[in-house]
Amino acid sequence: MSLISNLKPGGKHGVPNTESRDPIGFLVAGLNRLAQSDLIDKMGLRKQTEQVVFNVTRTGFKTITNASRTFARSGKKGAPGTRPAATAGTGPFDLTPTEDEQMLVDVVSEFAEEVVRPAALEADTKCAAPDELLKASLEIGLPILGVPESLGGVSEERSAMAGTLVAEALAKGDMGLAVATLAPGSVATAIGLWGTDEQQQTYLPAFTGDEVPAAALALNEPTVLFDVFAPATTAKKADGGYVLNGTKSLVARGDQAELFVVGAELDGKPVLFLVESSTEGLSIEGDPAMGVRAASMTKLHLKDVKVPAESVLGETDGSTYADCVRLSRLAWCALAVGTAQAVLDYVTPYVKEREAFGEPIAHRQSVAFMVANIAIELQAMRLVTYRAAARAAAGKNFSKQVALARKLCADKGMQIGLDGVQLLGGHGYVKEHPVERWYRDLRAIGIMEGTVLV
Incomplete structure (x- = not known):
């Protein structure tokens, strides 16, 4: 029928x-x-x-x-929230994952290979992640990865390193689906890092329960030469709370989200606000882009949206907002590393099997050098990303390290995507092979702000 x-x-x-x-x-x-x-x-x-x-x-x-859905207010108003402890230092920079991190990466890698990769093409076409895949991501604990153990999560220490490894592993399956599955956990992580006791007790139980809400981190805006540290979205004090006005773009799964973390300018400083989807004045519009299409990107319109004073997440001096941007950029670097690794893993056997003029094209110096260059740049991307993640997990200043990582991952990640298409020739341009999708996804690294964080 x-x-x-x-x-x-x-x-x-x-x-x-x-x-x-x-x-x-x-x-x-x-x-x-x-x-x-x-x-x-x-x-x-x-x-x-x-x-x-x-x-x-x-x-x-x-x-x-x-x-x-309504989130029942709970917890002590104005009391500080629970914070995960910083990771203990190990002296010299060590890239070896801990036993727990390795177990987590193994589980996520299997999920990416067996569930994410097969669903990627259809999800990219439909601009939507399959419901079965989203439910499976909840079962392996992605939404509570950055939630403190005392609040029902799995994080005894700051999980920036674990989150980076997980984002990389998921992106090897597909970047768009990785973003779709990581978006709710990013909001939970933000509340765990900066929320008050009241905010944590109000919202985090939903993320640790059976009915995990979709949630979205909204920082991007559809403006020319957008500066994430100077949002056009505004917040003004009114009637004991705030009134928000503006438009946020590239909001993952915004049509499903029940909770948003919105960046807005307040008294000349960028500030984060918790906004429930039931709040009057919110509207959603589809916003599909060139890449990361499986994440169901949307625009979030805020027109005279009134939120209470306790909706402010973290500090109002811009420091919390800056930390959020840096952790978000770190997440996008990890996604770039995972997708670039997928490119390398795909083109290496391809050039060895594809024959031209009676021999594999891998025998051509130009082809061999291009593949080698992908491997070299990929390793550099991974090293600087891990270095930034390690400092973030230890509670140290990582602004310089994440800036270097973002610059390298944006430039070299896009080049790796382009080289992958070039190595496949005509096959690189058709959807029969996934490299054209990876190329489109990798171009997002330099422009995406927010959406996910670790």
């Missing part, structure tokens, strides 16, 4: 209920009548029409569901 024929809105016998004036109901009703016609079969449009109805109803009903 057709999908559309099952979607009969409104009242009795499939007749639309005239008392309901929501636009989604009207749209489904109209498309339902269209589905009963032979016209779309003659034109070969039934599959496309069914997909439109599915997407519209899914987004509409999800919005209603998300807005219906």
